[in-house]
Amino acid sequence: MKIKKQLIKREIAGDTILVPVGKTVYDSNGLFVLNELAAFIWDILPEVSDEVQIVERILADYEVTREVASADTAQFLRKLREMGIID
Amino acid sequence: MNKKSRTEPYISTYLHSKGRKLGLPIAGNFELTARCNFNCPMCYVHMTEEQVRAAGKELTAEQWISIAREARDRGMIFVLLTGGEPLVRRDFFEIYRGMKEMGLLISINSNGSMIRGEILEKFLADPPFRFNISLYGGCNETYENMCGQPAYTRVKENIRALRKAGVEVSLNLSITPYNYQDLAQIYADAVELDVNVRASSYMYPSIRVNGEQYGCGNRLSPEDAAKYGVAWDQLRFTGEEFAVRAQNMKNLIGDEEPECPVESEEGVRCRAGSSAFWMTWDGQMRPCGMMPGPTAYPLEVGFEAAWETIKAETAKIRLPNQCTSCAKRDVCPVCAAVCVTETGAFDQVPTYVCRQTEQTICATWEAYQNRRGADSKQAEQTICTTWKAYQDGRGVEQRMEEESSEHAAEKEGN
Ligand code: SF4
Ligand code: SF4
Numbered sequence: 001m002k003i004k005k006q007l008i009k010r011e012i013a014g015d016t017i018l019v020p021v022g023k024t025v026y027d028s029n030g031l032f033v034l035n036e037l038a039a040f041i042w043d044i045l046p047e048v049s050d051e052v053q054i055v056e057r058i059l060a061d062y063e064v065t066r067e068v069a070s071a072d073t074a075q076f077l078r079k080l081r082e083m084g085i086i087d
Numbered sequence: 088m089n090k091k092s093r094t095e096p097y098i099s100t101y102l103h104s105k106g107r108k109l110g111l112p113i114a115g116n117f118e119l120t121a122r123c124n125f126n127c128p129m130c131y132v133h134m135t136e137e138q139v140r141a142a143g144k145e146l147t148a149e150q151w152i153s154i155a156r157e158a159r160d161r162g163m164i165f166v167l168l169t170g171g172e173p174l175v176r177r178d179f180f181e182i183y184r185g186m187k188e189m190g191l192l193i194s195i196n197s198n199g200s201m202i203r204g205e206i207l208e209k210f211l212a213d214p215p216f217r218f219n220i221s222l223y224g225g226c227n228e229t230y231e232n233m234c235g236q237p238a239y240t241r242v243k244e245n246i247r248a249l250r251k252a253g254v255e256v257s258l259n260l261s262i263t264p265y266n267y268q269d270l271a272q273i274y275a276d277a278v279e280l281d282v283n284v285r286a287s288s289y290m291y292p293s294i295r296v297n298g299e300q301y302g303c304g305n306r307l308s309p310e311d312a313a314k315y316g317v318a319w320d321q322l323r324f325t326g327e328e329f330a331v332r333a334q335n336m337k338n339l340i341g342d343e344e345p346e347c348p349v350e351s352e353e354g355v356r357c358r359a360g361s362s363a364f365w366m367t368w369d370g371q372m373r374p375c376g377m378m379p380g381p382t383a384y385p386l387e388v389g390f391e392a393a394w395e396t397i398k399a400e401t402a403k404i405r406l407p408n409q410c411t412s413c414a415k416r417d418v419c420p421v422c423a424a425v426c427v428t429e430t431g432a433f434d435q436v437p438t439y440v441c442r443q444t445e446q447t448i449c450a451t452w453e454a455y456q457n458r459r460g461a462d463s464k465q466a467e468q469t470i471c472t473t474w475k476a477y478q479d480g481r482g483v484e485q486r487m488e489e490e491s492s493e494h495a496a497e498k499e500g501n
Contacts, residue, residue, distance in 0.1 A: 008190035012113075012162050013105050017098075019164065019190045025214045026253050031098045031164070031192060 001045045005085045007032070009042065016042070027084060037062070038076050045086070051077060100348070102164065106362030111162035112394050114363040115155065116169060118376060119182065120145055121368045123172040125198050125234035127223065128305035129263055131293045131377060132368070133171055143369035148178040150386065152185040154366065157390035159189045167219075169196035169376075171368065180209055192216045196259075198223070198234070199242040207248055217255040220246060222284070224265070225272025233265035246280050256280070260319075262288035264307055267315040274322040284323070288316040289420055289443060291377050292428045301431040302439060309439050313446030317454055326458060333455035336448050341417035347375075353411060355423045360401025364394060374401045377424035407436045419444040 006022040016039035020028035034042055040061065041054055048054050051073055058069040080086045106113035121134040121142075134142060146154075155166065166186055173179055174197055186193060199220040202210065220242070224230050227237035249256050258277055262270070267288075277284045290306035297303065307315065321329060335342040347357035355361070360374030360381075367373065372383045372393045381400035383393035410421050421440050429437035 008188075010164060010190045012102065012164060013109055013111060015102070015105075017164065019192055020216075021187050021190075022213050025216060030216065033098055033101075 001048055001050075001086050003045055003085060004087070005083075007085070009039075018042070037072050041073060041076055099165065103348075103358055103362045106162060107358065109162075110398055111362060112158050112364050113162055114165040114167070114358065115158050115163045116167045116363070116365040116376060117151060117155070118169050118171065118366060118368045119151065119173040119179070120171040120176050122175050123170060123198070124175055124200060125172065125223075125236060125238070127234050128265070129261060129290045129293065131291055131295050134296060139368075145176075145368055146370050146386075148181040148185070150370070151182045154385055154390055155186050155191065156189060157385070158364075158394075159191060161391065161394065164190075164192055166191045166193045167196060168193060168215075172198050172201070174201040174206060183215075184213070187213070194219060196221070198238075199245050200236070200238045202245040202249065203241070207245065210249070210254065211252050214252075214254045217257060218249060219257050219259055219285075221259045221261065222273055222276070223261070225269035225276060229266050229269050233263065243276060243280070246282065250280055250282065256282050258282050258284040260284050260286040261290060262286060262307070262312070262315045262319065263290060264305065264311075267307065267311070267318075270315065270319055270322060274319075286316070286319045286323075287420075288312040288319070289425075289440065291424065294379055294428050301427075302429045302437075309442035310446050312443045313450050316443075316447055317450040320451065321454055321458075329458065330455060333451050336418055336451045339414055339418055339448075345420070347422065354406065355401050355404050356406070357422060359423070360397050360404075364397055372397055375424050378427055404433045407434050409436050415444050415448070418448065 005024040005028075006020065007018040007024060007028075008021055010017045010019055016034040016036075018032040018034065020030075037058070040058065044054065044057050048057065051070075054073045054077075055066065055069045058064065058073065059066060062069070077086065102113050105111070118132065121132050121139050122136060122145075123130070123133045125133075127133065139145065155163070168183065168186075173195060176182070183193065183195075193215045194217040195215045196219045199218075199222075202218070222242070223233050224239060227239045230239045230242075231237040246256055246258075258280075260273060266273075273284070288307060289312055290304050292300065292302050292304040294301060306312065320332065324332060332342055345357075347359070355374065357363075357375070359365070359378075363374075365373045365376040366385075367376065370384065370386045372385050373380065374397055381397060383396040383400075385393035388396075404423050406421070406423060406426060410416060410419075410426075413419065419440060421437060421444075423433050425437050425440055426435060427433050429435075429439055
């Protein structure tokens with residue numbers, strides 16, 4: 001999945017933060033803080049092509065049910081779409 | 088996305104409190120130069136090209152970027168580029184872009200006069216998180232008197248262009264003997280440009296440029312500073328908001344977000360030296376740019392060691408006992424930098440600020456009564472007599488007398 005915006009990922013004292021750069025500053029609200037799962041999804045986004053693949057990768061790395069993984073993934077992707085970060 | 092509801096302040100508060108606990112430099116203020124194309128009499132840092140040459144050496148772009156990289160590796164995320172006027176540096180964009188590539192959220196303090204043409208284009212293509220632009224007056228004449236240049240029209244045009252493109256701008260207004268008569272126009276401009284204004288009629292003594300002249304400055308008397316501060320409040324608040332403010336003030340409740348958020352009740356109250364640092368144009372690290380010290384030298388000892396020194400020295404600073412236990416503390420802008428620039432010591436009471444605070448409380452109440460159509464004289468007397476009685480009880484009276492004579496001496500000295 002293609003990330004359309006310019007965002008730099010930073011780790012600060014255990015928090016994962018996305019910092020907007022370039023024209024992304026115009027339509028961002030400042031910084032984005034990602035929780036652990038969101039940070040995991042963020043890292044694999046360029047390597048996956050759909051939601052199902054993300055859920056599979058989560059299930060391979062985390063001990064969660066498919067239900068939880070799907071719900072969390074859908075929620076995070078919805079947010080990214082709302083912000084125009086992915087299509 | 089609604090730009091008005093930027094989420095940064097919440098995240099910023101969260102990160103700063105974490106930084107404070109863990110000793111991380113979350114925010115860095117970089118004073119890129121002491122030079123400026125304006126020449127304002129109350130500036131705490133401005134020097135001419137010759138003075139700069141005589142006083143020291145401006146850091147190179149590589150040096151700024153390398154300090155920023157070390158700070159970034161220790162947790163810095165918020166950066167303020169300031170001056171002087173940072174845009175007078177020919178290599179400004181080299182520094183700006185170098186820092187942006189590191190994943191830093193950058194704000195810029197500027198007088199706004201140079202943000203046009205090629206410079207404007209560059210910013211529109213790669214905007215900062217926010218511009219904090221100082222507005223000095225509401226007409227070209229005031230600008231000429233205060234800054235030495237009739238730049239009002241130009242600055243306003245530049246702000247308009249930034250706003251039109253969607254760049255975040257906020258205005259800083261210093262209320263001084265040169266521009267207090269323009270407040271209504273400045274307010275009208277801010278409304279027209281749809282920008283927030285942070286106004287202050289308290290000016291720090293410029294000890295960094297004037298040597299050890301503590302408590303002196305090209306500024307209003309504390310009484311006038313209060314008067315015009317309240318005049319500004321009357322412009323910016325609706326009748327209802329002003330009434331709430333007046334009631335709160337009377338009860339000594341602070342109702343405003345302070346310019347530098349309060350983090351602790353003893354010692355340095357703000358983030359300076361605990362999750363924020365300041366770099367002067369010649370490479371000295373301080374907790375805050377208003378303070379003449381403590382100082383550390385990252386170019387010599389490295390960022391990490393310098394930051395540790397600043398944190399340790401800041402932790403030792405104590406404010407005057409009188410302030411710590413003062414009933415007016417929550418409505419008073421006192422801070423470590425105020426004390427040291429007013430008196431030469433962190434633990435001495437800044438009497439100018441006591442008087443300004445005192446007068447602000449009285450003048451706010453008086454204005455509120457006037458708005459309500461009450462007899463102003465009676466209202467003024469009531470509140471001020473109440474205050475006097477209150478102070479008598481606390482033995483502050485004597486201090487006020489001392490202040491008055493000090494102030495007279497200061498005036499003569501000027
Ligand atoms: S009014 Fe004076 S004594 Fe009280 S907090 Fe302010 S500066 Fe300190
Ligand atoms: S010391 Fe005073 S001026 Fe400096 S950052 Fe703190 S509150 Fe602000």
